[in-house]
Amino acid sequence: MNKLQExxxxxxxxxxxxxxxxxxxxxxxxxxxxxxxxxxxLLVYMEKEKxxxxxxxxxxxxxxxxxxxxxxxxxxxxxxxxxxPDGYHPADVPDTDAEEQExxxxxxxxxxxxxxxxxLKAFYYDHFSMDEIAGKFGYNGRxxxxxxxxxxxxxxxxxxxxxxxxxK
Amino acid sequence: MRNELQETALIDRYLLxxxxxxxxxxxxxxxxxxxxxxxxxxxxxxxxxxxxxFARACERSRLENIYRQLLNDNGFARQLKEIFA
Numbered sequence: 701m702n703k704l705q706e707x708x709x710x711x712x713x714x715x716x717x718x719x720x721x722x723x724x725x726x727x728x729x730x731x732x733x734x735x736x737x738x739x740x741x742l743l744v745y746m747e748k749e750k751x752x753x754x755x756x757x758x759x760x761x762x763x764x765x766x767x768x769x770x771x772x773x774x775x776x777x778x779x780x781x782x783x784x785p786d787g788y789h790p791a792d793v794p795d796t797d798a799e800e801q802e803x804x805x806x807x808x809x810x811x812x813x814x815x816x817x818x819x820l821k822a823f824y825y826d827h828f829s830m831d832e833i834a835g836k837f838g839y840n841g842r843x844x845x846x847x848x849x850x851x852x853x854x855x856x857x858x859x860x861x862x863x864x865x866x867x868k
Numbered sequence: 869m870r871n872e873l874q875e876t877a878l879i880d881r882y883l884l885x886x887x888x889x890x891x892x893x894x895x896x897x898x899x900x901x902x903x904x905x906x907x908x909x910x911x912x913x914x915x916x917x918x919x920x921x922f923a924r925a926c927e928r929s930r931l932e933n934i935y936r937q938l939l940n941d942n943g944f945a946r947q948l949k950e951i952f953a
Contacts, residue, residue: 710934717938718947731952739931743924806918817922824916825923850873853880853915860911860918 709742716761720768729772737775741768750827805863809856816852823849875905879912 717738724734741764748754756763810817819837822828830842830849839845881887882895899906938944 706930706934709931710937713931713934714938714941714944718944718951721948721951725951731948735935739928742931743927746927802914802918802921806921809918810922817919820919821923821926824919847873850876850880853912854872854876856915856918857876857908857911860914861907864911 705746709746712760712764713738713742716764719761720765723765723769724772727772729776733772733775734768737768737772738764740771741765747825750825801863805860808863809859812859813852813855816855819845819849820852820856875908876912879905879909882909883913883916 717734720738721731721734724730724737744767745754745760745764815837819833822833822836823830828836830845833839833849834841834845837845837848839848878895882892887895899909939948
């Protein structure tokens with residue numbers, strides 16, 4: 701998120717969250733639950749905006765309130781069939797054991813190679829170009845940034861393979 | 869790029885659906901023939917999932933910061949206090 705995006709999100713947050721909090725309160729939820737659902741909705745909004753797939757049929761505020769409401773109902777087990785927007789893929793895997801295993805694997809990878817993960821995030825999640833990534837991470841142009849990206853991906857992949865070997 | 873990195877790049881193109889039909893068929897045939905390649909593809913698929921988890925955790929942390937920043941705004945904080953009074 702750059703400064704401009706952060707300002708836009710802050711303004712959207714300030715304008716929208718109290719309405720969601722009121723809605724969640726009326727349905728018997730807590731402030732913490734309202735915040736979590738709102739952050740989930742903002743993630744959907746920001747991800748769709750990044751990939752150019754955000755299709756608003758109303759205002760951003762109405763969109764966020766709609767998604768946050770679904771997220772909150774889902775967290776309460778009340779809306780398992782409510783669909784999320786097309787193209788949004790939850791990262792969470794349904795199997796709790798696998799989820800815990802991945803979470804702990806990620807913690808280890810963050811400790812040993814945070815910069816690599818940040819570079820990979822910039823490419824796969826933020827959709828920066830390789831030229832932008834080279835500038836941001838201090839590489840001598842797109843070619844060396846591309847090589848570094850694949851080295852990082854290889855490193856993460858090796859960590860995963862090792863963890864799976866130990867788990868067997 | 870060294871050969872291993874070229875292979876990593878190829879796996880990525882497969883996982884991101886950027887190979888054409890013929891390339892996909894050839895790649896999937898290679899996976900059947902090579903256990904080592906199939907293992908790499910599986911691990912790289914998990915790597916993509918971990919990158920997504922990491923990215924979302926970073927964004928959540930930024931959103932938490934925005935929330936904390938807004939709690940210092942008296943009007944915003946008062947509204948929340950009244951709603952949950």
